[in-house]
Amino acid sequence: MKRIVLLLPFLLLFFGTHAALTSLRDSRPPEVRLGFFPPAPVVKALSADQYQFISQLITLKCLFYFGTLVDVRKQMPDWLRLQRALYTASRLDPYNMDAYYFAQAILPWDAGKPQEAIDLLEYGFAHRTWDWYLPFFLSFDYAFFMKDYNKAGEFLTKAAELNPRAAWFATLAARYYYEGGKTALALAYLRELIPTTRSEAIKKQLLIRAEALERIFQLEEAIADFSKRFHRAPKDLQELVDVGILDHLPEDPYGGTFYLDKQGKVRTTSKLAFGKGSRGGHKN
Amino acid sequence: MKDGAAVPRTLSAFITVAIKGGIRDRVISAILVVGLLLLLTTPVVAVFSMRQVLALASSYSLSIISLVGLLLTLSMAISLVARDLEQRSIYTVCSLPISRSSYLLGKFLGFAILILLAVAILGCFSAGALAVLERIYPPERPFAWGGFFLGLWFQYWIFLIVGAITVLFSTVATSNFLPLALSVGIYFGSYSTEAVRYYLQSGGGEDKLSPAVKIFGKLVYWILPNFSAFDLKTEIVYGLALSGKTVLLTQLYGFAYLGIVLVLAMIAFSRREFL
Known part of the structure; x- marks a missing residue:
């Protein structure tokens, strides 16, 4: 009995501090929460x-x-720290596909770091020479983000050599590179990726991105229809609704608003990323 | 001097003693049980992988086998000679008409059999978990089962060499701590000797380091075992090709190194004075 009485204050202290400590640790800035990883050689x-x-x-x-x-708290991660952590992971194990896959899922899009993603993927492909996904990712990044269609073509050829499944994408990509339809290319890429994604957090992000791109694609097609009918570009997106091409303007799933820029391209205020503090978010 | 038949008999007696001692040791059993329980968590950890469930599973289970095996090796090897010294039963052994080398070799062979059993048990558990995961999450490339068992075999040789080094230090040390600390240090250092050698050969190493440091680095590379050569995890996990020549040379290198350490231990033990 005495021992149980002795245990009680410790139990009370434990439950009292545990909840407080958890909330305190949850409130730490994103920079601290990922932790520090020493360089790979160390x-x-x-x-x-x-x-x-x-x-x-x-x-x-x-x-x-x-x-x-991102998924639960809707906060912006520290992209630089994430990039460095993935770099360390890839240098420790150059065959670690999860590191490359995750880098490709976040770095070029949300983090606005396509070159850093390309560097990691090229390092990975130098080791995982049998894996068609790496040249497939590289071809997309070179085409979509870097506008280097020669490099994109080179990697797409390598992907198709490793897996004939990539060949359909090559045909599609060739057409879109030619027509300059980047949105459709990105959609085709995402549709290839989503069914094979196992991580729910990543899958959710890809689905939202695909949804946003589908709406942009819908707007681009409506603009093309408008130009065909009226032989001029619309002044703004609302004009598409006014003339009856669209019932209503689609909503940006990232919470932004679609608009037409000076070149007549569809843009969104969200830059296809959650949170106003997005650093270098992707320009659709 | 002993006759020809007496030596194997003595040897087998010491092997039996070492095996019985190891089986009775509760610490060793506890480490093994913890290892098996950890291996049961393999599927739980592996499903977190985004694209390589089986690779993560095999990497995780091989890491557990490596850690648990190291703990088993150190706790068994440290008690091989040190326990007899502590309990003073070594005096009785020394008074018998048997060579100290037979005693040491017999004990080491007993240790080698026990470690082999432990690696086999851990390996079977691990293989079972991996086989289940392979069915549920078929990998893009078939899992290299041959490489997996070869990797376990070489992992076993790392344990043998670490065990032999611990025994060598036990034969000269007066306390348990020193052989343990030195063996752990050598174990970790032996995974870095190859990287150090590469650095010494690189441009940075050539320019920045003094000749004395470079000679020391080369010396350490030759003295310590090169465990990186025995570490086939990357080849196993990602199903990379292994050349027969590499496998054969690694095996012969391991055999030679183990032989040298054991002979040195025998020499040191035969010269040791028990007062």
Whole structure:
């Protein structure tokens, strides 16, 4: 009985502090929450034969960090820290596909770092020479973000050599490169990726992105229809509704508003990313 | 001097003693049970992977086998000679008409059999978990089962060499701590010697380091075992090709290194004075 009485104050203190500590730790800035990973050579030297598993742990930590922050709390992650963590993971285990896949899912789009994603993917493809996904991702990044269609074509050829499934994408891509229809290209790319995505956090992001692109595509087609009918470009998107081509203006799933820029291209105030603090968000 | 038949008999007696001692040791059993329980969590950890469930599963289970095996190796190897020294049963052994080398070799062979059993048990558990995951999440490339078992075999050789090094230090040390600390240090250091050698050969190493440091680095590379050569995790996890020549050379290198350490341990043990 005495022991149980002795246990009580400790239990009370435990429950009292645990909840408070949890909320305190949750309120830490994103920069602190991902943690610090020493450079890959240091980790490798200190971890004996555990470096490969550590690489995968770092990738999983990035995924959980991203999932909690973006999916649950609707906050912007620290993109630079995420990029560095994925770089460390790839240097610890150059074959770690999760690191490349995650980098491709977030760096070129949300983080606005296509070159950094390309660097990681090219490093990965130098090792995973059998994996068609890496040249497939590279071809998309070169075409969509860098507008380097020669490089895109080179990687697409490599992807098609490794997996004939990529050939259909090559045909489609060739047409869209020619016609300059970037939105349709991005949609085709996302439709290839979504069914094979296992992470729910990433899948949710890809679905939202695809939904936004579909609406942009719908607006672009309506603009083309308008130009055909009236032999001029619309003044703004509302004109598409006024003349009856569209019933209403579609909503941006990222919470922004679609508008026409000076060149007559469809843009959105959200830059296809959640949160106003988006650093270098993607310009659709 | 002993006759020809007496030596194997003595050897087998010490092997039996070492095996029985290991089986009775509750710490060793506890480590093994913890290892098996950890291996059961493999599917839980692996499903978090975005694109490579089986790769994460095999990497996780091989990491557990490596860690648990190291703990088993150190706790078994440290008690092989040190326990007899502590309990003073070594005096009885020394008074018998048997060579100290037979005693040491017998004990080490007993340890080698026990570690082999432990790796086999852990490996079977791990293989079972991986086989289930392979059915549920078929990988893009078939899982390299041959490479997996070869990797376990070489992992076993790492444990043998670490065990032999621990025994070597036990034969000269007066406390348990020193052999343990040195063996752990050598274990971790031996995974870095190859990287250090690459650095010494690189432009940065050539320019920045003094000749003395470079000679020291090369010396360490030759003295410490090169465990990076035995580490086939990347090849196993990603199904990369392994050349027969590499496998054969690694095996022969491991055999030679183990032989050297054991002979040195025998020499040190035969010269040790028990007062």
